[in-house]
Amino acid sequence: MLNHEAEATDRVFHALADPNRRAVIERLTRGPASVSELAAHLGVTLAATVQHLRVLQDSELVQSEKAGRVRTCRIDPSGLRNAEAWLHHQRTTWEHRLDRLGAVLDDRPKESGS
Amino acid sequence: MLNHEAEATDRVFHALADPNRRAVIERLTRGPASVSELAAHLGVTLAATVQHLRVLQDSELVQSEKAGRVRTCRIDPSGLRNAEAWLHHQRTTWEHRLDRLGAVLDDRPKESGS
Numbered sequence: 610m611l612n613h614e615a616e617a618t619d620r621v622f623h624a625l626a627d628p629n630r631r632a633v634i635e636r637l638t639r640g641p642a643s644v645s646e647l648a649a650h651l652g653v654t655l656a657a658t659v660q661h662l663r664v665l666q667d668s669e670l671v672q673s674e675k676a677g678r679v680r681t682c683r684i685d686p687s688g689l690r691n692a693e694a695w696l697h698h699q700r701t702t703w704e705h706r707l708d709r710l711g712a713v714l715d716d717r718p719k720e721s722g723s
Numbered sequence: 724m725l726n727h728e729a730e731a732t733d734r735v736f737h738a739l740a741d742p743n744r745r746a747v748i749e750r751l752t753r754g755p756a757s758v759s760e761l762a763a764h765l766g767v768t769l770a771a772t773v774q775h776l777r778v779l780q781d782s783e784l785v786q787s788e789k790a791g792r793v794r795t796c797r798i799d800p801s802g803l804r805n806a807e808a809w810l811h812h813q814r815t816t817w818e819h820r821l822d823r824l825g826a827v828l829d830d831r832p833k834e835s836g837s
Binding site for chain 1: 729732733734736737739740741742745748749751752753754798800803804806807809810811813814816817820
């Protein structure tokens with residue numbers, strides 16, 4: 610894995626390690642929301658919400674745009690796909706190894722019962 | 724999500740946010756390894772490796788057992804499945820919302836060309 614890819618993966622998993630940041634993502638999968646709607650949903654201050662959104666945007670989990678005085682946030686699928694792809698790759702590599710191990714065990718000469 | 728589930732999810736994502744801990748998982752998906760093999764693979768001290776393994780075991784990503792003087796580590800699939808399930812759920816919720824949005828747009832009366 611290249612260094613900048615590893616750093617992007619670090620950022621995504623770090624962002625997801627916080628329950629409030631995961632709650633933002635869970636909320637945004639159901640549709641876009643303003644920063645104040647997200648603050649109300651989390652029950653935390655606007656400042657804390659903005660801080661969480663910064664981490665989520667840096668890790669490409671959330672994107673936002675400002676129209677007039679309202680900033681609207683929505684899911685950025687890049688970060689979710691990056692993290693899911695890494696996990697999927699690890700799980701399938703591990704399962705394929707178990708399958709090969711099972712095949713080797715199946716091919717062993719059977720011990721005769723006595 | 725219940726509190727203890729959220730805490731387990733926090734721990735898994737926190738564990739995965741470190742490149743050395745991800746390197747341990749990538750190594751173990753190809754087969755079990757001793758602590759000293761993992762330290763050599765990472766190029767870090769035994770003490771640092773033990774510290775990383777503690778975080779990985781607390782988050783149910785790795786399990787280990789000691790036979791004589793050798794501790795052998797292997798993948799614990801629970802943590803990987805937990806994290807992958809959370810990400811999969813978010814991505815599919817988001818995609819289904821996009822699909823429904825697409826269906827609504829397709830059903831709109833077409834503007835007549837002129």
